Amino acid sequence: MVTRQAYEVPYNDDPEAQKAWGAYIKNLTEALASNRRGDAVALFMAYVGMPAAQIEGMRHAPFWGGMEALAPTLAYDHTAIMGNHGSIPRERAARVQVPTLVMTGGSGAPFMLETATTLSTTIPHARLRTLEGQAHDVHPEALAPVLAEFFAA
Amino acid sequence: MGMDVRTIRVVKETMMTTLKSKDGTTIAFDKQGDGPALILVNGAMSTRSDGSNPELARLLAQRFTVLRMTVGAGGTVVTPNPMRWGARSKTSTP
Numbered sequence: 001m002v003t004r005q006a007y008e009v010p011y012n013d014d015p016e017a018q019k020a021w022g023a024y025i026k027n028l029t030e031a032l033a034s035n036r037r038g039d040a041v042a043l044f045m046a047y048v049g050m051p052a053a054q055i056e057g058m059r060h061a062p063f064w065g066g067m068e069a070l071a072p073t074l075a076y077d078h079t080a081i082m083g084n085h086g087s088i089p090r091e092r093a094a095r096v097q098v099p100t101l102v103m104t105g106g107s108g109a110p111f112m113l114e115t116a117t118t119l120s121t122t123i124p125h126a127r128l129r130t131l132e133g134q135a136h137d138v139h140p141e142a143l144a145p146v147l148a149e150f151f152a153a
Numbered sequence: 154m155g156m157d158v159r160t161i162r163v164v165k166e167t168m169m170t171t172l173k174s175k176d177g178t179t180i181a182f183d184k185q186g187d188g189p190a191l192i193l194v195n196g197a198m199s200t201r202s203d204g205s206n207p208e209l210a211r212l213l214a215q216r217f218t219v220l221r222m223t224v225g226a227g228g229t230v231v232t233p234n235p236m237r238w239g240a241r242s243k244t245s246t247p
Binding site: 041044067070071073074076077078137138139140141143144145147148151152 | 189191196197198200204205208209211212213216217224
């Protein structure tokens with residue numbers, strides 16, 4: 001049987017958040033179109049809240065080349081999946097036919113719970129599960145047993 | 154430099170394979186465990202080898218055939234995971 005789970009997909013229906021997301025996507029698209037991969041990585045880092053000075057420092061780190069190699073995948077992860085506004089894709093969610101477990105962390109950003117709740121009530125065969133004490137960077141020990149139970153059912 | 158480098162490590166506990174997707178992108182993946190297939194798709198700018206992904210795969214491999222993939226990077230790069238949504242001060246904005 002095909003099933004799927006999603007942990008903290010960061011869709012956000014807040015208009016201010018969508019404005020910031022739209023600006024990020026515009027800049028990201030321009031950077032990737034002109035193959036400025038480093039700038040694309042920097043835009044992403046800035047978007048998730050990393051201070052500019054820290055990003056500049058990272059540009060000289062040994063792993064920066066690896067991040068530049070991954071930069072084109074942002075077009076898929078963010079432009080394609082999250083869309084230009086980052087709003088919750090209700091129509092797409094309503095068409096999901098497989099059993100789905102939607103998860104969120106109990107200690108994360110409040111909008112994640114709102115989004116997960118909306119997704120779990122929009123996807124026809126979905127369940128919502130909150131992992132207490134977890135944030136976006138979820139611990140494997142907290143996640144694995146829940147996944148195993150869901151996929152084995 | 155003040156950044157979190159705890160996730161920088163190379164894990165080599167499984168065989169890595171690569172394949173080409175329809176648009177020519179290289180996808181590197183590895184496989185561990187037995188049982189029903191389970192594909193782990195990591196978050197943005199993260200690879201199958203960084204952060205807690207290897208540990209999650211190890212735990213799930215006790216019951217599933219776990220497939221982990223890295224898209225577009227040949228599977229050799231290891232990066233820190235910059236995602237810290239939960240640590241944002243403005244909680245209504247990602």
